[in-house]
Amino acid sequence: MGCGSASLPVDTRGIKQAVPIFAALSDSTRLHLVARLSRDGPQSIMALARDTTISRQAVTKHLRVLEAAALAASRRDGRERIFELRPERLNAAHHYLDQIAHQWDEALDRLEAYVERDRESAEARDEGK
Secondary structure, three states: OOOOOOOOOOOHHHHHHHHHHHHHHOOHHHHHHHHHHHHHOOEEHHHHHHOOOOOHHHHHHHHHHHHHOOOEEEEEEOOEEEEEEOHHHHHHHHHHHHHHHHHHHHHHHHHHHHHHHHHHHHHHHHHHO
């Protein structure tokens, strides 16, 4: 008796949109920068580099990766470049993870139901002997 192989629907558009977000967040320095921008709001490169052990140039490079993934946006303010978080992209990633979690919950529910049916069938066979 097979458990059936109901395949989970895959949102390929969601995956393609989420990949750059997760790739950008996979680096601990960038994750730290996102946390700082989230907590403290828009900041200059100088301010963001102040509490790190890396150079301003390295911070700038990481911010450019976040900008390319549309997780951050920048604007000129005199001689400074100010970066701010784009929370809608984090919300999109969160939504995608919620979809995956829901799919896994459904798959685990199906597995649990199958195991229960199989256990009941085995018990019924054992009683019939």
